[in-house]
Amino acid sequence: MLEGRLAARPSAVLPDHLQRQLACRQGYRGRYAPSPTGRLHLGNLRTALLSWLITRLQGGEWVLRIDDLDTPRNRAGAEASILSDLRGLGLEWDGPLIRQSERRGLYASVLSALRRQGRLYPCRCSRRMLADVSAPHGSTQVYPGFCRDRATGWGPQQGRLPSWRLRLQPGALLWPEQLAGSGSLQAETEVGDVVLRRADGFLAYHLATAVDELALGITDVVRGSDLWSATAPQVAVMHELAGEPPRYWHLPLWRDEQGQRLSKRDGGFGLDSLVAQGLDAPGVVGLMAASLQLVPAGTRLSSQELLQHCSLEALQTALQRQA
Numbered sequence: 001m002l003e004g005r006l007a008a009r010p011s012a013v014l015p016d017h018l019q020r021q022l023a024c025r026q027g028y029r030g031r032y033a034p035s036p037t038g039r040l041h042l043g044n045l046r047t048a049l050l051s052w053l054i055t056r057l058q059g060g061e062w063v064l065r066i067d068d069l070d071t072p073r074n075r076a077g078a079e080a081s082i083l084s085d086l087r088g089l090g091l092e093w094d095g096p097l098i099r100q101s102e103r104r105g106l107y108a109s110v111l112s113a114l115r116r117q118g119r120l121y122p123c124r125c126s127r128r129m130l131a132d133v134s135a136p137h138g139s140t141q142v143y144p145g146f147c148r149d150r151a152t153g154w155g156p157q158q159g160r161l162p163s164w165r166l167r168l169q170p171g172a173l174l175w176p177e178q179l180a181g182s183g184s185l186q187a188e189t190e191v192g193d194v195v196l197r198r199a200d201g202f203l204a205y206h207l208a209t210a211v212d213e214l215a216l217g218i219t220d221v222v223r224g225s226d227l228w229s230a231t232a233p234q235v236a237v238m239h240e241l242a243g244e245p246p247r248y249w250h251l252p253l254w255r256d257e258q259g260q261r262l263s264k265r266d267g268g269f270g271l272d273s274l275v276a277q278g279l280d281a282p283g284v285v286g287l288m289a290a291s292l293q294l295v296p297a298g299t300r301l302s303s304q305e306l307l308q309h310c311s312l313e314a315l316q317t318a319l320q321r322q323a
């Protein structure tokens with residue numbers, strides 16, 4: 001059903017070799033994509049467990065991708081601690097570890113192809129200026145399009161390079177959403193032209209993520225509901241590349257019995273602190289599964305045992321109950 005969706009619509013923008021690189025979707029494939037900005041906390045670990053579980057329940061492959069393009073935010077030792085925590089919980093990934101920092105050539109080629117086709121325009125609006133004038137939509141600012149039709153040029157002006165924005169087509173950006181309501185945002189009023197290359201020269205998260213979901217053949221994206229609105233710009237990029245979005249599972253935030261968001265104080269910390277409190281891997285997996293009422297509180301079980309115990313339908317119902 002999913003196979004061949006990309007091939008159905010050849011891209012007008014991409015040269016053949018790039019098109020082939022982006023059109024390799026086969027079978028089910030999930031991914032977990034942490035940024036190496038510090039230790040994973042309990043909420044991140046639960047997202048990783050659910051991403052692994054949802055993929056394995058469909059007999060799929062699970063890819064681990066390190067989103068390390070924003071180098072100033074990377075922390076020494078964070079990647080090693082992420083790998084060790086995932087292994088510690090029995091969440092083994094398939095294939096080689098993917099690092100976005102090693103894939104810059106692919107993102108840059110896609111960016112150049114889009115630029116050559118006139119799909120991008122240079123933007124010289126500063127963040128501060130936009131904060132003053134943009135209409136906020138939820139927590140995101142919708143770019144008002146000041147530079148859309150301006151001949152601003154691409155070279156440095158007053159010592160600054162422009163950022164590059166994707167010119168969004170008007171209409172709804174839609175994606176298959178498994179948990180968090182319908183996946184739909186209006187391009188003009190709720191999303192706005194998205195930056196694909198920042199003024200400081202960094203390739204943007206939306207570009208790299210959209211390219212990777214296609215190039216790595218991802219069918220199921222499982223991540224926190226805080227990234228729900230990030231989906232629309234990513235879908236817009238995928239459409240430019242003639243790709244169809246994967247299915248999204250935007251997970252509810254972990255709340256305690258009083259409905260409060262899990263904080264550092266009551267468990268937002270890492271696996272090492274839980275181990276120091278006397279919990280081992282089965283204890284931590286049990287804690288995470290019990291938080292979704294998949295098992296009774298106090299249950300100890302391995303990730304593999306949880307996989308045997310669950311069905312995709314039961315998991316989806318449990319997650320929808322909490323959404």
Ligand code: GLU
Nearest residue numbers: 033034035067209223227
């Ligand atoms: N790297 C992002 C983060 O750790 C998540 C990206 C994603 O799942 O799309 O917040």
